[in-house]
Amino acid sequence: AQSVSQHNHHVILSEAASLELGCNYSYGGTVNLFWYVQYPGQHLQLLLKYFSGDPLVKGIKGFEAEFIKSKFSFNLRKPSVQWSDTAEYFCAVNAGYGGSQGNLIFGKGTKLSVKP
Amino acid sequence: DAMVIQNPRYQVTQFGKPVTLSCSQTLNHNVMYWYQQKSSQAPKLLFHYYDKDFNNEADTPDNFQSRRPNTSFCFLDIRSPGLGDAAMYLCATSSPKQGLRNNEQFFGPGTRLTVL
DSSP: OOEEEOSOSEEEEETTOOEEEOOEEEOSSOOEEEEEEEOTTSOOEEEEEEOSSOSEEEOGGGOEEEEEGGGTEEEEEESSOOGGGOEEEEEEEEOOOGGGTTOOEEOOOEEEEEEO | OOOEEEEOSEEEEOTTOOEEEEEEESSOOSEEEEEEEOTTSOOEEEEEEETTEEEEOTTOOTTEEEEOSSSSEEEEEESSOOGGGOEEEEEEEEOGGGOGGGOOOEEOOOEEEEEO
16 A cells, blocks of 8 residues: 655754755655645645656745655755744655545654744 | 635534534635544545545545535535544545646645544
């Protein structure tokens, strides 16, 4: 079965520190990959997505992610975090087909706390 | 603003007492999803509607049902809630113009269900 692993449960950083959140998935075929963010008290919203083409994708608010097929990874990065980046981050993969092709498999999420 | 709305935001029910959660959308999207998210776990897809076609995940308990009377509304019915059904329930929508696998899902704020 497909699965998504996020290595860090809780990450604590100071402002201006660099961020990298790990995400690995298990599926050998074509995948579409997503990072969603959930700010405190708000709903899940899309941060960025990868479908094809350039494996380095840029999203909103200065985030980027790199798809490395050989490593089954889609790590999220930001060079310099801000206090407002405090949120929970979810990696998700869509590898379904037929009636399941819209289904997202989520990781357990990583909570990011940024200290001012 | 176009959005996904979930009511109520918090729902308390008693063990075994049927409960219905509501989701509405102003995005005019064809597909509506229901996810269950337990504490510190990944959101897990329960089922989705593609227009009027209902697609149930294989491991969704029979206790969970759904109705979609029109494009805008979708309901989650829990026939006999158990203590293990306490969770956040997320509704999401997408529009399959580019194929289901390529689509961003738009999430509502969720309904937190407590079972006493």
